[in-house]
Amino acid sequence: MKVVTSDEMQQLDQKAIKLGIPGVILMENAGFKVVESIQNYFGGQLADKQVTIVVGKGNNGGDGLVIARHLSNSKVKVKIFLTSDPTEYSGDAATNMRIVEQMGIPVFRLEDENDLTRLNVTLLYTDMVVDAIFGTGFRGSPRGLTAQVMETVNESGVPVLAVDVPSGLDASSGKIKGVCVRADITVTFALPKLGLLVEPGVGAVGKLVVADISIPQSLLDSTGSRTEMVDLDWCIQAIPPRESTGHKGTYGHVLVIGGSMGMSGAPILAAKAALKAGAGLVTLAVPRSIQQITAAQITEILTCGVAETASGTFAAAEAAAQLQPLISTATAVVIGPGMSQGDEVGVFLAALLPKIHKPLVIDADALNIIAGLEGMRFLRSTVLTPHPGEMARLLGQSVGQVQSSRLEAVTEAVKKYGTTVLLKGARSLTATSEQFVYVNTTGNPGMATGGSGDVLAGIIGALLAQGLATEKAAAAGAYLHGLAGDEAASVQGQMGLVAGDLPEMLPRVLRRLGR
Ligand SMILES: NC(=O)C1=CN([C@@H]2O[C@H](COP(=O)(O)OP(=O)(O)OC[C@H]3O[C@@H](n4cnc5c(N)ncnc54)[C@H](O)[C@@H]3O)[C@@H](O)[C@H]2O)[C@@H](O)CC1
Numbered sequence: 001m002k003v004v005t006s007d008e009m010q011q012l013d014q015k016a017i018k019l020g021i022p023g024v025i026l027m028e029n030a031g032f033k034v035v036e037s038i039q040n041y042f043g044g045q046l047a048d049k050q051v052t053i054v055v056g057k058g059n060n061g062g063d064g065l066v067i068a069r070h071l072s073n074s075k076v077k078v079k080i081f082l083t084s085d086p087t088e089y090s091g092d093a094a095t096n097m098r099i100v101e102q103m104g105i106p107v108f109r110l111e112d113e114n115d116l117t118r119l120n121v122t123l124l125y126t127d128m129v130v131d132a133i134f135g136t137g138f139r140g141s142p143r144g145l146t147a148q149v150m151e152t153v154n155e156s157g158v159p160v161l162a163v164d165v166p167s168g169l170d171a172s173s174g175k176i177k178g179v180c181v182r183a184d185i186t187v188t189f190a191l192p193k194l195g196l197l198v199e200p201g202v203g204a205v206g207k208l209v210v211a212d213i214s215i216p217q218s219l220l221d222s223t224g225s226r227t228e229m230v231d232l233d234w235c236i237q238a239i240p241p242r243e244s245t246g247h248k249g250t251y252g253h254v255l256v257i258g259g260s261m262g263m264s265g266a267p268i269l270a271a272k273a274a275l276k277a278g279a280g281l282v283t284l285a286v287p288r289s290i291q292q293i294t295a296a297q298i299t300e301i302l303t304c305g306v307a308e309t310a311s312g313t314f315a316a317a318e319a320a321a322q323l324q325p326l327i328s329t330a331t332a333v334v335i336g337p338g339m340s341q342g343d344e345v346g347v348f349l350a351a352l353l354p355k356i357h358k359p360l361v362i363d364a365d366a367l368n369i370i371a372g373l374e375g376m377r378f379l380r381s382t383v384l385t386p387h388p389g390e391m392a393r394l395l396g397q398s399v400g401q402v403q404s405s406r407l408e409a410v411t412e413a414v415k416k417y418g419t420t421v422l423l424k425g426a427r428s429l430t431a432t433s434e435q436f437v438y439v440n441t442t443g444n445p446g447m448a449t450g451g452s453g454d455v456l457a458g459i460i461g462a463l464l465a466q467g468l469a470t471e472k473a474a475a476a477g478a479y480l481h482g483l484a485g486d487e488a489a490s491v492q493g494q495m496g497l498v499a500g501d502l503p504e505m506l507p508r509v510l511r512r513l514g515r
């Protein structure tokens with residue numbers, strides 16, 4: 001599903017209106033879809049619920065007024081609080097204001113601080129607040145009484161449903177300047193807005209529902225947006241079904257290069273994940289002294305012990321030379337998990353990387369090493385998979401800087417390294433040198449556990465080995481990885497989730513895709 005900015009969405013609204021769908025119908029559909037979500041929230045029982053709707057003067061407020069009408073028809077006790085004078089309403093919002101007034105739904109104008117008391121008292125008896133103050137037309141920061149109204153809503157503890165966008169959030173960038181409504185549910189219209197998916201905005205959204213308001217699909221497809229929200233359908237398109245005549249050679253050979261004394265688990269997790277994500281063959285190359293342990297862990301993989309240093313890490317030139325034949329028979333390579341970062345590992349990596357001309361995933365310690373090397377550029381068939389800490393080292397920034405501007409960080413890394421980069425974390429972002437961005441929506445906090453990233457690297461390696469282009473392998477890999485985590489969490493909860501659970505869940509997840 002495409003992801004749009006406020007301007008792109010407003011253009012789509014205008015195109016739909018030009019096509020002959022009146023704005024007031026789009027508004028009606030929008031309001032109706034929100035009412036559906038409210039009904040679901042209350043388990044189908046709307047009668048006698050108390051809903052407070054806070055309404056701004058734009059079309060987002062107009063949606064709020066439509067919601068008020070339909071809820072009132074369903075015997076909900078509705079109260080409307082306006083942040084602007086009724087005379088300021090225009091167009092479709094004004095039309096709905098007249099209807100609401102004629103229907104006799106209580107409307108209260110918030111004019112000064114004393115009126116906040118009235119809102120506060122109402123909220124004591126409210127089952128849900130509907131936030132219809134600002135939508136995609138919002139710019140800058142909320143001020144004065146409106147900002148206070150938003151704070152009052154946040155402090156009330158009442159569940160909040162945001163109409164289209166939580167008010168105060170810049171729907172294009174996800175930036176929050178000042179106060180922002182904290183929603184439990186956001187029902188956004190037609191297409192997801194970028195600001196709802198990236199930090200810090202994503203934290204204010206709650207559960208995201210994307211509602212069809214009857215803008216024709218052909219129009220939605222015509223948007224020039226290069227940002228995509230990865231969902232199940234997208235993955236089904238990206239990952240081809242297995243051919244009836246396929247054999248293990250058809251699905252590629254993944255070579256995982258990693259591990260060091262005391263860190264044999266990471267490459268094992270990557271190798272297991274590669275197998276479970278459908279690679280035909282997996283070979284694991286590790287420093288010699290941990291070969292035995294790794295071989296004992298998975299029966300289906302080939303292992304290779306490589307020259308090592310006294311401390312059990314890859315031994316510079318000798319190890320790089322030994323790996324050459326394995327690289328030439330591999331279809332895709334994953335390098336980094338558990339490799340550690342000594343000086344000699346750095347020399348090893350610097351010698352090896354320029355010789356890998358296969359689709360490649362660079363992860364974990366390998367990323368920390370390349371962060372210290374000057375002028376590194378990679379082939380387009382390479383995927384870098386940093387977590388925020390690794391990204392901070394790659395860009396010479398703090399983790400805080402990366403996390404506050406994740407989109408900017410991932411696109412900067414693409415420019416710096418010339419290839420596809422996947423920034424991990426809640427809502428992983430994959431960016432490409434063609435300026436496409438893929439936003440992931442699967443996964444849960446239970447996956448913040450050691451080894452989780454190694455599993456992701458293995459999955460991406462397997463998808464590359466099966467012939468997916470880097471951006472599809474990275475974005476679909478992040479989706480499958482998150483879905484495996486969601487599956488694991490639904491079985492056993494989030495707290496006890498460990499990385500080893502994730503590869504085990506992959507076959508079920510792939511089955512959901514019909515694979
Ligand atoms: N035809 C359409 O365009 C449709 C629009 N829809 C709704 O309309 C919304 C967009 O409507 P609008 O473009 O009217 O914009 P909004 O309703 O988001 O609000 C814009 C209003 O707030 C004011 N404003 C902006 N930033 C402000 C700030 N920092 N402080 C104080 N006031 C500020 C603007 O001057 C304007 O009056 C969407 O989010 C969606 O909810 C839906 O009804 C579907 C159809």
Ligand SMILES: [K+]
Pocket residue numbers: 060131132133134135162163164165166167
């Ligand atoms: K809103």
